[in-house]
Amino acid sequence: MNALDYAVLLVALLGIAAYGMWRTRGPRNLSGYLKGDGSARWLGIGLSVIATQASAATFLSIPGQGYQDGLGFVQNYFGGPFAMVVIAAVFLPIFRRLGVYTAYEYLGTRFDSKTRLLGAALFLIQRGIGASLTIYAPAIVLSSVFGWSLTLTIVCTGAVCVAYTVAGGSDAVRLTQQWQMGVIFVAMVMAAGFLIHQLPAGLGWGDTLALSGGFNRLKAVDFSLDPSHVLHQRYTFWSGTLGGFFLALSYFGTDQSQVQRYLSGKSLRESRLGLMFHGVCKIPMQFLILSLGVLLFVFYQFHAPPVLFARQSRDRLAAYAPPEKLKAIKTGYAAAQADEARQLQGWLVARHAGDAPGTVTAWSAVEAAHARGEAARQDAAKLLESTHPTTTASEADNVFITFILDYLPHGLIGLLVAAFFAAALNSKAAELNALGSCTTVDFSQIT
16 A cells, blocks of 8 residues: 555545534534434435445455355345345334334333343444444454554544444434545455456457356355255255344344434434335445446456465475475466466357367366366465464455455555445444444433
């Protein structure tokens, strides 16, 4: 990163935080601070719900998930829309009728104060741990890539988040989330545009789909009911729909970090529409992010990726691994990558010429070269773990950031890094806001 990147990063993050504090300045009562001023419309609610769930890992790691495994991960979200319908029809009217500030107030009304305190305590513990990971996980990746101090990265990010969350309450969280989602959207679209632009000139969309499909990256839905297959398959339509339904029902229906987002709606209708907006947009959003990862996979078939994507892993491998073993792995990997690129060109020529037998033969050679390259990468990961056991090659987290640093222009690099931090702040602010509300309403006022 250069001075331009840091300028873009600071302006995006500090500017939005300052704007949120300025717009929500002034005195307010408890209801205004915890729920907002009651003017939230459905689009703002929907974006806030999406922003709260979509942490930095969504935009930093899921493209790597698409690179490694393809589109199948999207099945995890298939149960979400059904959960949104249940929450909008059953949960939300009850919460609004009772006028609660937190989801756990309902437990006190339905059962007793002990049950309410138990639910609130479990939320504080669980979400407190989750909130720490929201900042810690992306900070590890970004600090290792850029050489920043991990402690300083966490402290600075947390300080910005705490400042506008405490100053403006729920309204500040919702307002900043909308602008931060705008930064994320612009950055991801621009990154996708540059990625598509840098694909080989002779590679059409049909070729791209054929190549990624040939490597089994386009299988988005698995309807298999074979028990032996389902037990060993990580993502299927059935597990994503059934498991995703109950997971989303528990998270969006009982987790205060989400409940507080849609309780701020101007009316029951606005809150319901906000939830439906999330239900409609979440799956396409995840699909597009995974598709970005699939495009990265295609891109790296023509531009040799590093033997390990994580820069810290490569540095430690160079420092601790026996030089002769490392040299042999790198030599074999480079040869396999060069052979694969050459065979891909032959495959494209045969495909464009309509030579079906030649296409099949060339594709077999492509697969063989790719398998040799993947074997070399696995050997590098094993060598790293044997020579430096405390380090594991976390490839999925580093695929997208490696592409950003190696191929995108300065300025856009800063915008993408700002997008990752904005996603972390989105989730963190909502979690802090919810933790404060739960502590104030469910503990301070009842004990």
